[in-house]
Amino acid sequence: MPPLPSPLPDAEIQCRQLADLIRPHLHRRPALIGIFSGGAWIAERLKALLGLPENIGLIDVSFYRDDFAAKGLHPQVKPTVIPFDIEGRHLILVDDVLYTGRTTRAALNELFDYGRPASVALAVLADRGGRELPIGPAYCVWEVTLSAGESLELSRLDDGRLAWRLANA
Amino acid sequence: MHNPQLNRTGELIHLLSIDGLPQPVITQILDTAASFMEVSVRDVKKVPLLRGKSVFNLFFENSTRTRTTFEIAAKRLSADVINLDINRSSTAKGETLLDTIDNLCAMHANLFVVRHASSGAPYLIAEHLQRIGRDDVHVINAGDGRHAHPTQGLLDMYTIRHYKKDFARLRVAIVGDILHSRVARSDIQALTALGVPEVRAIGPETLLPKHLDKLGVQVFHDMNEGLRDCDVIIMLRLQNERMAGVLLPSAGEYFRHYGLTPQKLALARPDAIVMHPGPMNRGIEIHSAVADGPQAVILPQVTFGIAVRMAVMSIVAGN
Amino acid sequence: MNIEIRNGRVIDPKNGVDRSISLFIAEGRVAALGEAPTGFAAGSIVDAAGCVVCPGLVDLGARLNSIQAELAAAVAGGVTSVVVPPDAVPPLDEPELADRLIHRAKEIGKARVLPLGALTVGLQGERLAELAGLRKAGCIAFSQAKVPVVDTEALLRAMEYAATFGFSVWLQPQDYWLSRNGIAHEGEVASRLGLAGIPVAAETIAIATILQLVRDTGCRVHLTRLSSAAGVVLVGAARDEGLPVTCDIGVHHLLLTEDDIGFFDPHARFCPPLRAQSDCQALSRAAATGLAAICSDHTPVGADDKLLPFGEAKPGATGLEVLLPLTLKWAAAAGVSLPAALDRITSAPAEVLGLASGQLTVGSVADVCIFDPHATWQLTAEALKSRGKNSPWTGCMMTGKVKATLVAGRVVYEG
Secondary structure, eight states: OOOOOSSOOOHHHHHHHHHHHHGGGGGGOOEEEEETTHHHHHHHHHHHHHTOOSOOEEEOOGGGOSOHHHHOSOSOOOOOBOOSOOTTOEEEEEEEEESSSHHHHHHHHHHHTTOOOSEEEEEEEEEOOOOSSSOOOSEEEEEOOOOTTEEEEEEEOTTSOEEEEEEEO | OOOTTBOTTSOBSOBOOSTTOOHHHHHHHHHHHHHHHGGGGSSSOOOSTTTTOEEEEEESSOOHHHHHHHHHHHHHTTOEEEEEEOOOSOTTSSOOHHHHHHHHHHTTOOEEEEEESSTTHHHHHHHHHHHTTOTTOEEEEEEETTTBOHHHHHHHHHHHHHHHOOGGGOEEEEESOOTTOHHHHHHHHHHHHTTOSEEEEESOGGGSOTTGGGGTOEEESOHHHHHTTOSEEEEOOOOGGGSSSSSOSOHHHHHHHHOBOHHHHTTSOTTOEEEOOSOOOBTTTBOHHHHTSTTBOHHHHHHHHHHHHHHHHHHHHHO | OOEEEESSEEEEGGGTEEEEOOEEEETTEEEEESSOOTTOOOSEEEEOTTOEEEEOEEESOBOOSSHHHHHHHHHHTTEEEEEEOSOSSSOSOSHHHHHHHHHHHHHHTSSEEEEEEESBGGGOSSSBOOHHHHHHTTOOEEEOTTOOOOOHHHHHHHHHHHHHHTOEEEEOOOOHHHHTTOOEETTHHHHHHTOOEEOTHHHHHHHHHHHHHHHHHOOEEEEOOOOOHHHHHHHHHHHHHTOSEEEEEEGGGGTOOGGGGTTTOGGGOOSSOOOOHHHHHHHHHHHHHTSSEEEOOBOOOOHHHHSSOGGGSOOOOOOTTTHHHHHHHHHHHHTOOHHHHHHHHTHHHHHHHTOSOSOOOTTSBOOEEEEEEEEEEEOOTTTOOSSOOOOTTTTOEEEEEEEEEEETTEEEEEO
16 A cells, blocks of 8 residues: 655545545435544535435444443544434445444444445545455545554544544554 | 542542532533433444443342333343342341442452442442452442432433533522432532532421531522522422421421422423422322423433433443 | 669659659559669569650540450550440349459459449340449449430439449430431531431430439439530530539540541441531540540441441441550640640549549559550551451551550560
8 A cells, every 4th residue: 555645635635536436326325324523524525515415324433342341431422313214225334544444343233223224335535454354445535554653533624624634643 | 538439540430429520520421321312212222332241230229210220221231230139127137238249249240230228338339349459340329328329410410401501500499308318419419510500409497408508509498489580490209208207297288388389380480390300209299280291301301311321331331 | 573664754644743764663563753762672674765654544435345355455555444334245234244354354464444334224224233233343333335314214213323322323425316316427427428417416415414413413423425515515514513523535536527437438437426627626625624534435346347338337446556646646736745645544534433543653553554655556457456456547657656564563565
């Protein structure tokens, strides 16, 4: 995988690129579900860019994480809101960065407690490799390698634009 | 004095009392409970947080209601629940409290939900667990004597926040037998910790503890005065033992002076909410018209109670 | 054996002695202070350098559950005379029980035992015990321990009967009705923690009743274990009035208050309860002015009876081995001189008892305590000889360590 470019890519442009990848598959009437917080922002963008009429779902995976015993409950849990019926729907799960795959697994477990979807596809802006589970994105705009101790974070600036930040893990 | 409810980094490891809980911890519990509310409306009303963990309901004092809500909450967290009803009038008969705890720890208990008739019993258990080095076992106080019922206090705060949003402007009245009430003590602690500016206690002198003013509470013996302009009214249950004795002459006289009727309710603000920890004594502390009326939020309290208990269990079990 | 105790600071509060001199003991009695008596040949010389040499402590209340261990604990604490309340099992209401207790204590040969006889049979407060017979068997006074007499008429008659013989009656002032459901002082802490309260009125109402009965019967009364400021005021007024009333305060009540209950610590459960700061201050003044003597109220309680929820735990703490260090701690905080402090646990209790102990007057029995007022030791279960390890001070450092204790001129403890 290529290393981190400098300066960091424009996340808003990447959202448009992600929407372009998804557009050919809209005939299946997919429902968007964003994982808090980065995935939720991206899903909002995608809804607007793709012109989808339906409200997006927002999912917090805190109750399904596999590191509860080690780390305890996250201090800020937000409520999961799925404003449509999962049963039989094609879903697009949206996140900012795909890494080990554990967050995606937790989100899948949570979604399946709501009902049985027809399919679930994963859409991410960035794939940084380092997978620990057999999970892969259907839609991905950027593949990148990070050094140990680095992490990519999506943030929302004061003017509402999404931007990448590099942080030390 | 180190508060045994918090670990060295200030995280909640037991819930024993609202007394001594920092306001951010209380708020964290309420916020987490909000997330658990929606678990209860899904088809699969479960999250896997406490999967494989054993929750022991240790009830030394009978209470099917409270025990059931804790059981539901634990099961919604995917925990295994074991119920132990231990009726004892004296520890001279049979095992001591701490021996019981040791035995259950040997059976790999992770969480004790304890209700006991003696104020302070859960502290004894928490201190014992610390002494024997079992920092993987957590205690939740489901009511100890007259001292505290912290999950009830928290769900009462959740209820108030749900309907009134901002604690900073409220007048809250607690009516009834506060002297013997662990719910009242926990409510008072929580309301003052969350910055409620006016907390009022209404009742006859025989049913109010001395020194309430030191807890930040204004005392009223006249219910008409006490209810004026209140936003929240918390009615307490009057237990049978208190009526017709040296504390009160009769249920009738109590109802006339301290029962919540529609007329008295009208003295509070028009959008005031009426709460009650349950079970209600209709016609003794509360008129049926009020209990069944639009201002009563007594049933929602029960629903909120499950989410709050799920939140408390998740937070302590993870620390 | 003739003993010379040299290099120590001899403090004899009764005689106002506070000097660095030698103490000479012969035939079990104090032979001289300062200069050896003519012809005195010391069989043993005790070096008390850095130590205080004072009369053996006289403790007005200590329970001897397992008598051997507790009498050993007494002398380890510098206590040479122990007043035993009658509330053992069975209660001491028969002369034979007093005989046996005194005999057993003599066999053990450590501290002296001064038993209180039960005022009523079984301490039930209904029938008089055989006071004269108990006196003959060695009981020094009569008491109800911590069991209030509910029937005021019964109390009146008991005091009349005791007055007939000039016997002294020891009562803990506690109204039965106002205290029967309570477990802590009815104050801020009990209100906050939801503990059933015992109001100060439980003590003052009982004191007022007892004082009125003293006026009517002329019976001598010793009020045990005062706990409140209001109680102290009533006793002070009674003394001013000239009533034959004395009182004592448990040493823990001079140092601890309701706040020490903390998170429901059962080691802070006492009978009478620890009260408010203002009560503690008044008790301290009463001890400072000499209105009250100080005692340990030694109550050994096993872990099974103590490690329980507050309201179920047996009240009381171990006291014999901490009476001295806690009295010194109180004195330092209250600005009371060392001789005055020692008076409260030696000559003042002896005066209450009307005995010649608690003094180093030439000719008196040589009950002596030698202690280092600066030595520190940690209060742990292992450090205590008593079977009662129950203390709110567990793990704390104590200042004041007994180096040697003598009873009738014989060394019964060496530290």
